[in-house]
Amino acid sequence: MISRNQLKRLHSTIVKPYIYNKGLRSLCSTSIKFHRAQYDTKQEPETHFGFKNVPESMKENLVGQVFENVATKYDVMNDAMSLGVHRLWKDHFIRTMAPGPGTKLLDVAGGTGDIAMGFLNYCKEIHGDASAQVTLLDINPKMLEVGKKRFAKSSYNHTSQATFEIGNAENLSSIPSNSFDVYTIAFGIRNCTHIDRVLREAYRTLKPGGRFMCLEFGKVQNPLISSIYNFYSFQIIPVIGQIIAADRDSYQYLVESIRRFPSQEQFAEMIKDAGFTIVGDGWEDLTFGIVALHSGFKL
């Protein structure tokens, strides 16, 4: 089969008349065949996986493998990488949510259950409420296992306040529409292949008046902090990943995926496009923009 490059070169070279006459018909037929073949084998759309580009269908599997590898050491690594600051972010997240008694939370990509646990603790401590409910949903069975074990060791193991489900954020077929008060996705949405589908499902599953909240890594504006952050991300975090979790590649993916995620402004636009009403900018920068708390209401 003649290659596209050869074809280009052919067209650009000055061809002698006799070869031109002889070859033209076959050349035409070849080029037509080539074009038809091109439409037949339509190339699969690609998406980003860290700094690499992969076919869309592969991304879910690759991300699944990453989280399978890191599941057992996920919490330890979070503490090590963020020097404990991730707890402050999540605590601020729950306080911003300020759930009232009896709130029903859908925690998507809940994984090891930081937000779900924090939510139940908040309701218990602030309101003395034991009727708050959380559905912890995650696409990765290993991460969900770690979450279940954690809840089994907590004071919620004999209550029915926490339920666990395996599901894909892009297609929450098991969740009925208009059923939850708050939808949260913390540090999960950048791993999804189609962010717009996730947002649409979030909109569908929320009750009218419900709140969508998303905690995600964002872009840092301050140049000094940005350079320190980049250095830390690319030089220190993979080393920590190798030492603690014996898996450098997964943490390399993590820091690269942060860079490929849309900026806070772009993501706020996407949230608006999904139908949510945002207040003010729609997001709040935490720690100089390293993390952003996005929020939208279904009105």
Place this chain on the structure above:
Amino acid sequence: MFRASSLSSQIHTRKFLLANLSRNILQSNLHRDNKNSEVIPIRTNYTSSTNSQISNLEKCTLAVSSALTAFCDPGRGDMIATLGETTGSIFINRMRDHMLRDKTGRRILQERPRIHSSTIDIPYLSSLPLGTFGKEYTNFLDGQNVTPDTRVKVQYIYDDELAYVMQRYRECHDFFHALTKLPANVEGELALKWFELAQTGMPMTLLSSIFGPLKLSSKERERLFKKYVPWALQCGSQCKFLLNVYYEEHWNKNIDEMRNELGIYLVD
């Protein structure tokens, strides 16, 4: 289609012919060593990591932190492996050159055999008579309840050949145990590390040999330095370079005969 490709070749005749000519020369180069015209297997059964190279700063950080982690938690074999990869650059080159100087070593570098439960037939080896190399090896594996699949893949060496040398060195570790008849407890492993230090000179072996004994009791340490270390240094420096042995071809060989040939004597 055929006509179009001959058309392009007519237009680019010179380039085409030249490319073919060099390809032909290369072919003959490949076959030079072989008397029969058997095609040498392509060495794609081992390639180094395709990740982007780590910076020097990261390499230093990794070396120091893996050394500390390995010292605090000796069970982390992958940390020793990382330490070896990040500190070993010159010495792996020397090991590769050592292999190139020997005929069998050259063959190993060319064919790149791997030691994995899928490439070596362990049930067959355990069926061999007692006293053969294969049987001793499987006895060692069963005694320690390990398989040859536990070796970490080389991550931080980006040249195919050097990465293979490191991988082969890692995979042959159990063979060294079988040949020197050292047990796989802490003492035996340290003695073997001294042996490997004498053979390869790698900084990772030096660091393990110096800081490893700190974890032993004083009596064990005394025994190590009185009995094992002199033996390891003497035997390691005088015997044949053990990476130049094609172990997969010697399963049936009597192990004492093999030890004699290689110049290995056992610890008394």
